[in-house]
Structure formats: structure tokens, C-alpha cells
Amino acid sequence: MRIGIQTGYWSRRPPKGIQQALVAAEALGLDSVWTAEAYGSDAFTPLAWWGSRTRRVRLGTGIAQMAARTPTATAMQAITMDHLSKGRFVLGLGASGPQVVEGWYGQPYRKPLARTREYVDILREVFARERPVAYDGEFYQLPLPADAPGAMGLGKALKPTVHPFRKEIPVVLAAQGPKNVALAAEIADGWMAGFYAPRMDxxxxxLLDEGFAARSEERSPASGFEVLATVPVVVRDDVEAAADVIRPHIALYAGGMGSKEANFHKASLDRLGYQDAMDEVQALYLAGRKDEAAAAVPTALVEEIALVGPASKVRRDLERWESTALTTLLVQGDPASMLAVLAAAQDRTPAGRVRSAAGAALARIAPRKV
Incomplete structure (x- = not known):
């Protein structure tokens, strides 16, 4: 199991210490770094900026929202990033939710699975660069039909002027619902899970096997499929104090990222067996009682989907994830905690020795007690 870093999306301002953490983590054997977007910072710009200081780690969007860009615009950014990184780029995509898609982007959310299929189809066409891209789908038409509202009828099928660095740029789909997970296994090169609990492996x-069974023979073998999950990590001497750092994050997703009628994040947590607790969290959050909502998040749930507590406990708990379907664990948290997990993972490998330069960098930004 490889270790990556999920930097997430920004809140009020850029996060501190990420650039130094990535440089130190790369020396420790970091596999990849991932960025996200909601309705503030975008996923591509920080990845290019921070990634320019790295030489080996893979650079992934985790995730870029499909509603934010047309398929061809996303393909352009992916091709550009892949060239600049010399083939280290991974395109992580997600449908987001109706609150963001319809509220922020002003786009309809209906039929997200069918829309995702068309989106990925067009990406593959652009990356291959075998012919001008023409597509006649329910959601995307290239060129725009002459009889479309507002069309001038002058559209022309085009292919990218830039020759892609790779004709097969990996596409990873973020998914939480059962049908979405199966779709990722069917049409993508990887699945990025939300709230992955080893108990549900x-x-x-x-669900992955269901998607693999429907996979086209033209696509790469399912054996090379990547399974990633973002796992928050907080290293503290006290477990409850560590869990308190993560509770507001869970409360936000269960209560504030969507409506009471449609919240895919809450549904994912419900399926883990915490529906009653999440109903309470959602009710408190929607009533504006955010602190109480966070306090209502069970510690047991935090420990299932995150790594919290003293470094020795985090090291032991990490073993639960190593026997799962995950190929890449994406740690998220303060730089010190993230690097502590990376060091713990490397310590168990045959060549698990931290080089002196990496150790010095780690000591500067990751004190033993956070």
C-alpha cells in the first residue's frame, strides 16, 4: 500500500507548511500528492505550483469537479499538467453534489452517472488524439449542433494542437454510492473512496467486482486498477483530543455538504452503521448549532475512518488498512501528523531507513509531539 498526501481544498487562505512537507515527504518515499476544490481554491493551480518543487511523486487532482469545466477544457489541463510533470499527472474527477453543481456552477445535476460516462468518453478521445473529437451524447455534443439554442452553426470538430505526453492519462473517479463505485471500476483507472472503513472492505x-465484470475489453486490465482513500490523521497524546480535531470535518460533510433530502456524504456514513448519530448531527448542523453537531460525532466513527491518537496507536491502527483493497492511502492533516504516518509506513518496509536529509527536514516541521 502506497502513501500519498491529500492537501484538500483551502479554507480562508493557503495552508501553511505544505510545500516543505511535500519536499520532505518525497525524500521519505511519498507516492503522490492530491489537491481538491469545492467553491474556493481550484484543484489544478496549487498542484502545479507545489508539484514544481518535486521530481518523482505523482500529482493528482482529488478531485476536480466535472461541472466546473467542459470535458475538453479538463482534457487540456490534464494534457498540460502531464507534459509539465513528465508523465506524473493523475486526473481525479468527481460529480460533486447538487448543492454545489446547481448553486455554484449553475449546471443541472440530473443523471450524474450517465453524465460521467460521457465526460470520460470525451476525455479518452482527446487524450488519444487519433481524430477530431466529435460526440453526440445526451449531455455533451461536439461540435454544437447548428440548431442548438444560440448556435451559429459554425462549429468544427477539432483535436488538440498539443500532442499528449501520454495517450493514456490515468482517470480516477471519486464515488461514494454503490452504483458510482461500480461505475468507477467499469470505466476508470481508479476509485477514490470517501469515508473508507476497513470493516466494510x-x-x-x-462493488468493484461488479464494475470489473462490465469493463470493456479495450480498457486496461482491472489488475492495474487503483483504489485510494483519504484518511484524516491527527497525532496527539490523547485520543479524544485528536478526535475533536476531526469531528467538525465529519459534521460539515454530514450536515452541511448537501440538503436534508440529498446528502451523499451522510448516506455514506449511514451505510457504515451510524445513521442515528448522523441524523442527530445533521439536525444540529442545519439548525445552526455546529459545535453541538461536531460534539455528537461518535469517537468510534472517527476511529473507523481516521487515524487518531498517540504515534504508537496510529502505527498499530495503520495495519488495519494494509489488508484492505486500498492501493494508496491518502493521509490528510497537519504536516507533522502526515509525515509521522509516512515515516511509520516506511519503517515497516525492508528498506525502511530515513535518509539523513529527510530526517533533518522532518525534524524542522514535524516535532514529535504535535
């Missing part, structure tokens, strides 16, 4: 594997 058998159920997740079954």
Missing part, C-alpha cells in the same frame, strides 16, 4: 470489493 468486503462490501467495497464486491
Amino acid at each position: 468486503a462490501e467495497f470489493r464486491a
